[in-house]
Every structure is written in C-alpha cells, then in structure tokens.
Amino acid sequence: MTTARVGVTRLVCSTVLLTGLGALAQSANAGGIFIYEAGQEGNGLANSGAAALANDPSVLMSNPAGIAELKGTQISANAQVILGDIRFSRDSDNQFDGNEGGNALQWLPGASLFISHQLDERSAIGFGMYGNFGLALNYDDDWAGRYFTQEAALMSVSFQPTIAHQFTDQLSVGIGPRIIYGYYRNEMAINNNLLGLADRPDGQLEYKDTDVGTGVNLGLLYKLDERTQIGLAYTSKVKLEFKDSPEVRDVSNPIINAALRRLDVDSLELDMNVPQTVLFSVAHQLDPQWKLLGSLGWQDWSDFGQIGVEVDANAGGVNRTVERQYKDTWHASIGAQYQANPRLRWSMGLGYDSSAVDDKDRTVDNPMGEAWRLATGVNYALDEGLDLHLAYTLVWLGDMEDQQTKARSGETLSGTYRNSALHILAGGATWRF
Secondary structure: OOHHHHHHHHHHHHHHHHHHHHHHHOOOOEOEOEOOOOOOHHHHHOOOOOOOOOOOOOHHHHOHHHHHHOOOEEEEEEEEEEEEEOEEEEOOOOOOOOEOOOEOOOEEEEEEEEEEEEOOOOEEEEEEEEOOEEEEEEOOOOEOOOOOOOEEEEEEEEEEEEEEEEOOOOEEEEEEEEEEEEEEEEEEEEOOOHHHOOOOOOEEEEEEEEEEEEEEEEEEEEEOOOOEEEEEEEEOOEEEEEEOOOEEEOOOOHHHHHHHHHOOHHHOEEEEEEOOEEEEEEEEEOOOOEEEEEEEEEEOHHHOOOOOOEEEOOOOEEEOOOOOOOOOEEEEEEEEEEEOOOOEEEEEEEEEEOOOOOHHHOEOOEOOOOEEEEEEEEEEEEEOOEEEEEEEEEEEEEEEEEEEEOOOOOOEEEEEEEEEEEEEEEEEEEEEO
C-alpha cells in the first residue's frame, strides 16, 4: 500500500471515531429541526437538487439510489461548525423576573462520513454516518425563562448501510436501513417560593436519556434524457422512547414535592418521532458549464409527539408531557452549479422552509420558525482521485415571537427572538479509487 493510501486510511479511521461524537453535536433550527448541511459538497446548494444530484457518496443521505451513479470506491469525510445567534428579548407582557438568557446557541461542531463501492456496472453498496436532526440550546441559569428550560438538547447520529441497483439505463432504485442513536436532555429551574410567600433559591430538575430507533430511506433516480434527471426520496419516521428517572435537586417547596410523588415521576417516559419526509428534486444540465437544480419537500412534524416536562410552582402542578402543537412543514429550493474550468466548480442555492409552529405555540426549548437559506460553495479537484470542498450557508430565522404560559398558574413568559440566524461553515474531501 502506498504512503498516500496509508494516510487516507488513517484519516478515514480517525474520522469514523470522531463522527460518532461530532454528529451528535450537530444541530440547528430551521422549519423543524432537520439540517440539510452535513458537511458534503451539497452544503452550498441550500438542498436544491439534493435527491437528483449524485456527485459523491453523501447522496445516500438524500437519495439512496444515487450511489448507483458513482464509479469505483469513493469516500467523503466532512466537518462543519454552526455559529448561532439566538437571543431572547422580553416584552411588556412578561411576568417572570431574570435576565434575557444570552445567546442560546453560540457554536456547535459536526462531522459526517460517507462511503460507496461499485459492485458491478449496475449495483453499488454504501454506508453513511451523519447527524441531520436535532437541536441544542443553553441559556443563562438565572434567565427569565428558567422555569421552562435552562438547557435543552435533542440530538442524534444516523448509521445507514445502503444498496442501490440500476434496473434500466434510466431508472435506479436504492434502499438504506437507518439506525438512529438519539440523546435527549432538559434542565430547568424549580421555583421554591411557596405560593410566592418565601424567598428561597431555585431547585433543579434534570432529565436525560438515550435510545435507538430504526427506519428506512428509499429513493428513485430517473433520467428523463441525457441532460435531465429527477429524484424522489422518502424517509420513514423513527420512534425514540426516552425512559429514565429525572434528577431533582434542592426542591424545598412541599407542594411541588407532593405533586412529583403523585405523578410517579421516577418512571417518566417521553416518546417522540423523528418525522417522515418526502423530497422531489430535479437536475438539468443547461450547457457544458451550467447545471440548474431544484427541490420540493414535505416533513411530517404533526406526528412529532408530546415531549417535555412542565413544573408550575405557584399552582403546585407537574405535567408529564407538553403538547407541542406542531404542524407539517414544506421546503422549496433552487440552485445552480457553474463549472468554471475542469478543476473548479461553484455552487449556489436559495431555500425556504415553513415553520412547524405558529407564534402562539413556540417554546423556548425549541424556538422553531420559518427559515430562509442562502448558500454558496466551491469544489476543487486537486487531482483525478481527490476533491476538496468548502461551503457557507446563512440560515435566516428573523424575528420569532414567544409567549409561553404555565398551564395551571397562568404566568406568562413573553418576548421575541430578534434577528435570529445560523451561520454554517463546512468543508471536506472526497477520495475516489
């Protein structure tokens, strides 16, 4: 084995170890809590053409059928960082004391690894390890919304073996069983002031657990002619069941302690579904330099589930679940690639995702809203067997109103996340053998 191949092997082995951690940290809010940017070249396209464009093994995440288009053995290793600006600002309707929480999402790393291998002229297998679902927020401990959440994390890493076959010169079909390792954590303050008559330090409730769920990714890739191909992909829902004993610390409010005992919180179970999705994409080679891309998608957020714990000190109440009132979301994106020369390719894209919640149903542990994406990236071929790519995506969430009320006491946290945005920087390499 050559020195170069040994170096590649070591790098890939290191990436496999790091991806399991990095993908768990990878998260963002956009429409729902899916992220389309997993470090691959498609980062620079705002998800346009994702189910129809087969440039590297990362296509198996969007459309498993795409790896049937790839020659030889290909490995794509990628990394990224998400820089967030998610800041809450109270308004005159707010009834809780405390500060505004600071920047709840400062930065998060991510990583992914994809492999494809051509079995023969029509069949291929592949494997992907990536994180494209989740969120993680960290507010100041003494902020105004501390009785709803102080820290919240819902993160996952997906493992996807894949097989694809080209049945005709026009039609390829792929399937990828998907195993998701999920992690959920929520920490909130508990008000120890008995009916507002005492002045005691807050207590804490922390809940965390992990679970494994399974689903499947299915895809079709069809060539309409020599210049146009379309892709249709479906991902099934994946059920995750978090079941653990929450840790309750320093709770001196006897009414809250009694409510916790009545609800048998020691056996708290929270269920959720990673939503099923459908994505349709088209890729059209306009001329030797320009390729035009587009996508339309749907995500089943209405089936997300009831997840969360609510503690209402002033009314002495504890709810085992929180009704999210989520609704399905829609995605649309357009983009283009420009082949400037045999080595350099430039990508650009514009995308939109509708919001999974109305303003009245938004929660501070998952402040989702409609999202606009503006993305660009470059791919450079160092030689015949190695490409490098770098991309930037702006995810603009804008102003997101939040008015969250305790169900029993009626106390309200009210304000707005102003000029919210995510900046995603990503890069990686693809080796072809």
